[in-house]
Structures are given as structure tokens and as C-alpha cells.
Amino acid sequence: MMAILLPVCRLALLALISGVCFMARLVAPMPLPTDTPTCTAAQSAQYSLTFTGKWTQAAFPKQYPIFRPPAQWSPLIGVSHSVDYHMWRRGDFASNGVREFTEKAEAWTLMKEVDTAGERIQSALGIFSAPAVRGGTGQASAEFEVFARNSYLSLMVRIVPSPDWFVGVDSLDLCEGDQWRENVSMELYPYDAGTDSGFTFSSPNYETVPQDKVTQITSSFPSHPANSFFYPRLKHLPPIAKVTLTKVKKTNQIISLLVEPTQSNQLPTDNEIEEKHIRTPLDCEVSPWSPWGLCKGKCGDSGVKHRTRYVLLHSANHGTACPLLEEEKKCTPDNCL
Structure with a gap:
């Protein structure tokens, strides 16, 4: 009976070892960190x-x-x-x-x-x-x-x-x-x-x-x-x-x-x-245009209306200068009889 059990035990042990080796091939070992510098200075x-x-x-x-x-x-x-x-x-x-x-x-x-x-x-x-x-x-x-x-x-x-x-x-x-x-x-x-x-x-x-x-x-x-x-x-x-x-x-x-x-x-x-020689150019910033104002002029003649905008940020260090802040265009006068 003992002679029969020994070969069986050997087979079971070999199967166990084989399974462990197979799993080891599937799960790669975690690499040790090698990029972390280590200071070995003897003195402070x-x-x-x-x-x-x-x-x-x-x-x-x-x-x-x-x-x-x-x-x-x-x-x-x-x-x-x-x-x-x-x-x-x-x-x-x-x-x-x-x-x-x-x-x-x-x-x-x-x-x-x-x-x-x-x-x-x-x-x-x-x-x-x-x-x-x-x-x-x-x-x-x-x-x-x-x-x-x-x-x-x-x-x-x-x-x-x-x-x-x-x-x-x-x-x-x-x-x-x-x-x-x-x-x-x-x-x-x-x-x-x-x-x-x-x-x-x-x-x-x-x-x-x-x-x-x-x-x-x-x-x-x-x-x-x-x-x-x-x-x-x-x-x-x-x-x-x-x-x-x-x-x-x-x-x-x-x-x-x-x-x-x-x-x-x-x-x-x-x-x-x-x-101090570093001078960052700063461009002028302006607001959006306002709505056009009322058309002003004599009835029967061409009138003029205006719109404006204002400076949000003045230019500095040779940045882009501010554009025109007022604009006008011709129109037909309002409320003419």
C-alpha cells in the first residue's frame, strides 16, 4: 500500500509545483524602483x-x-x-x-x-x-x-x-x-x-x-x-x-x-x-460699443448718430494704442413730421 501511495504523492507534488511555476509566469514580479536618488553624503x-x-x-x-x-x-x-x-x-x-x-x-x-x-x-x-x-x-x-x-x-x-x-x-x-x-x-x-x-x-x-x-x-x-x-x-x-x-x-x-x-x-x-530692462507690452483694452444714439438733424436733411466705448485698460510699454472711442454715421432724423 505504501509503495502505491508514494508515486501518487510524487505526482501531486509535481502538479502543485508546476501550477505554482505557471502562475509565476503569469504574474510578473514588481520591479524595484531604480529612479529614486539616494543621498550618501556622510556629513550634513x-x-x-x-x-x-x-x-x-x-x-x-x-x-x-x-x-x-x-x-x-x-x-x-x-x-x-x-x-x-x-x-x-x-x-x-x-x-x-x-x-x-x-x-x-x-x-x-x-x-x-x-x-x-x-x-x-x-x-x-x-x-x-x-x-x-x-x-x-x-x-x-x-x-x-x-x-x-x-x-x-x-x-x-x-x-x-x-x-x-x-x-x-x-x-x-x-x-x-x-x-x-x-x-x-x-x-x-x-x-x-x-x-x-x-x-x-x-x-x-x-x-x-x-x-x-x-x-x-x-x-x-x-x-x-x-x-x-x-x-x-x-x-x-x-x-x-x-x-x-x-x-x-x-x-x-x-x-x-x-x-x-x-x-x-x-x-x-x-x-x-x-x-528692469524687461518691459512687457500691454495692449489697450476697450469696452464693446454702446448702442447707436438718436439720429439728430434737420427734417428733410441727412442726420448723424453716434456710439461710444470706453477704455478698460490703457496700453503700456509700447503696447497697441487705444482705438477710436467714438463713431458716427449718417442717418435719417427721427420724429420728423
């Missing part, structure tokens, strides 16, 4: 960050905010983090913290979100800040430290005034293999957080329902003539700000969480002076 690095506002009336003449409030920038909020964290991301929905920061420049909820993420992913995240820039142009500076396990940088600065517009950096890796990058310079362009539906810098607060995703604002998007950044003659908007990072010699100073910013320079820099 300290960086000096300089934010430069380049928001000038010459470069952005349309609806440029002159007062209540004038063009300016909120304080900068930055974080050094690991690859599995995002403060904000183009194409994703903004968090509540990002909403509050981009609409009101309030950062407490955003900082709490960073703390919670740090506890969840068990990775060191360091928050730092830089002071506000009280003008469209000017500079603000800060220093921060990065380690191999949190070699990425993200930051945000709110455009003031605006509905929910900001500039920022999403997950810039400062490490290349076992070396830290010495210098990095990035031009910044406006983004819409997708939480407020205003088109202009001074639009009233009007919540976007349902919430949109974070999108980049361009010279043609949103495609609406009321949009403060709508310049259909431009292929690309000029950069509205810039961030420069420089690796500095480490000191024994311990960079604390949210240290009070001490470095700020509101005076024009050489870079800003160079940028």
Missing part, C-alpha cells in the same frame, strides 16, 4: 537661501497693485525633508495648511502638517522662515541645514495681494550621490492653489467649490481677459521671483526650528537692476 550641509522678488510694473503692467496693499511678498516658509513628503505639488489638491497660507499668509496649520508628516514617515523635517519683502522687488534671506535622510527642499511665498497665488519650490534635491550641490539658482513663476476663484490681484474672497488642483499660471492660462497675468502676446511670462541657494561653511551654531529671521535686504540688488 548648511545653506544660505536668498529670495529675490522681481515683480515690477514694467514686467507685469496689467493691474499692477499700487496701493491697498501695494505689490509685496509674504514671509517665506521652507522645509527640508525626505523624498516621501510634499509640502505642495503641481496637479495635486492643496492641503488646508497650504490653503490658509496662500489665501491669508497664515502658516500655523501648515507647520502642524509638517510636524505630523515628520512623525508619520519617521524622517527628520526641519522648518525655517525668511521675512516678508515689503515691495514687488527686494530680498529676504535665511539659513537652513540638510542631512542625507532629508536632502530635499520645498518652500512657498504668497503673492500679496492675490486670491490664492504663490511662488514656490517642490522637492528640490540638494544632494548628488555623496556630494552636496554648491550653488543652485531657480527662476520662480506664479501658481494658483485652486482654493479661491478670483481672477485679479484684488479679487474678493470667493471659495472655489469644488476645490481645484494646484496649477501654474501662464500668460494664456487661465484664458480669461480679466486675469491679472493674462498676456496673450507673450509666449511665456517673465519670472516673477528667484531663489538662490549657496552652500556655506558649517558653523557650530544650531539652527533652531522657526528661528526669528535676522537677515533682510529691501534695497535693489544688481540682479534686480539688470531685470
Whole structure:
């Protein structure tokens, strides 16, 4: 009996193995990620960050905010983090913290979100800040430290005034293999957080329902003539700000969480002076024609009637001049007996 059972068991075992092998051929193994960079730097690095506002009336003449409030920038909020964290991301929905920061420049909820993420992913995240820039142009500076396990940088600065517009950096890796990058310079362009539906810098607060995703604002998007950044003659908007990072010699100073910013320079820099040659042409915009007025003239003679339109936006920087604002044509006088 035992001699009969052994061949049967062998056949069953072979069938089981064969089935497993067949299923293995059907289900391909999941490939291991190979495109995620890994920082192997032995030491941490300290960086000096300089934010430069380049928001000038010459470069952005349309609806440029002159007062209540004038063009300016909120304080900068930055974080050094690991690859599995995002403060904000183009194409994703903004968090509540990002909403509050981009609409009101309030950062407490955003900082709490960073703390919670740090506890969840068990990775060191360091928050730092830089002071506000009280003008469209000017500079603000800060220093921060990065380690191999949190070699990425993200930051945000709110455009003031605006509905929910900001500039920022999403997950810039400062490490290349076992070396830290010495210098990095990035031009910044406006983004819409997708939480407020205003088109202009001074639009009233009007919540976007349902919430949109974070999108980049361009010279043609949103495609609406009321949009403060709508310049259909431009292929690309000029950069509205810039961030420069420089690796500095480490000191024994311990960079604390949210240290009070001490470095700020509101005076024009050489870079800003160079940028003043950027002059974006702004075409004149006029309203539609009014209806034709009454035909005026002597009975029996040819009369004249008029229609008018008014200037919505004056031209600037050699843009197309305004057309005629009044037009007339001949007519037969009204109410003639």
C-alpha cells in the first residue's frame, strides 16, 4: 500500500509545483524602483537661501497693485525633508495648511502638517522662515541645514495681494550621490492653489467649490481677459521671483526650528537692476460699443448718430494704442413730421 501511495504523492507534488511555476509566469514580479536618488553624503550641509522678488510694473503692467496693499511678498516658509513628503505639488489638491497660507499668509496649520508628516514617515523635517519683502522687488534671506535622510527642499511665498497665488519650490534635491550641490539658482513663476476663484490681484474672497488642483499660471492660462497675468502676446511670462541657494561653511551654531529671521535686504540688488530692462507690452483694452444714439438733424436733411466705448485698460510699454472711442454715421432724423 505504501509503495502505491508514494508515486501518487510524487505526482501531486509535481502538479502543485508546476501550477505554482505557471502562475509565476503569469504574474510578473514588481520591479524595484531604480529612479529614486539616494543621498550618501556622510556629513550634513548648511545653506544660505536668498529670495529675490522681481515683480515690477514694467514686467507685469496689467493691474499692477499700487496701493491697498501695494505689490509685496509674504514671509517665506521652507522645509527640508525626505523624498516621501510634499509640502505642495503641481496637479495635486492643496492641503488646508497650504490653503490658509496662500489665501491669508497664515502658516500655523501648515507647520502642524509638517510636524505630523515628520512623525508619520519617521524622517527628520526641519522648518525655517525668511521675512516678508515689503515691495514687488527686494530680498529676504535665511539659513537652513540638510542631512542625507532629508536632502530635499520645498518652500512657498504668497503673492500679496492675490486670491490664492504663490511662488514656490517642490522637492528640490540638494544632494548628488555623496556630494552636496554648491550653488543652485531657480527662476520662480506664479501658481494658483485652486482654493479661491478670483481672477485679479484684488479679487474678493470667493471659495472655489469644488476645490481645484494646484496649477501654474501662464500668460494664456487661465484664458480669461480679466486675469491679472493674462498676456496673450507673450509666449511665456517673465519670472516673477528667484531663489538662490549657496552652500556655506558649517558653523557650530544650531539652527533652531522657526528661528526669528535676522537677515533682510529691501534695497535693489544688481540682479534686480539688470531685470528692469524687461518691459512687457500691454495692449489697450476697450469696452464693446454702446448702442447707436438718436439720429439728430434737420427734417428733410441727412442726420448723424453716434456710439461710444470706453477704455478698460490703457496700453503700456509700447503696447497697441487705444482705438477710436467714438463713431458716427449718417442717418435719417427721427420724429420728423
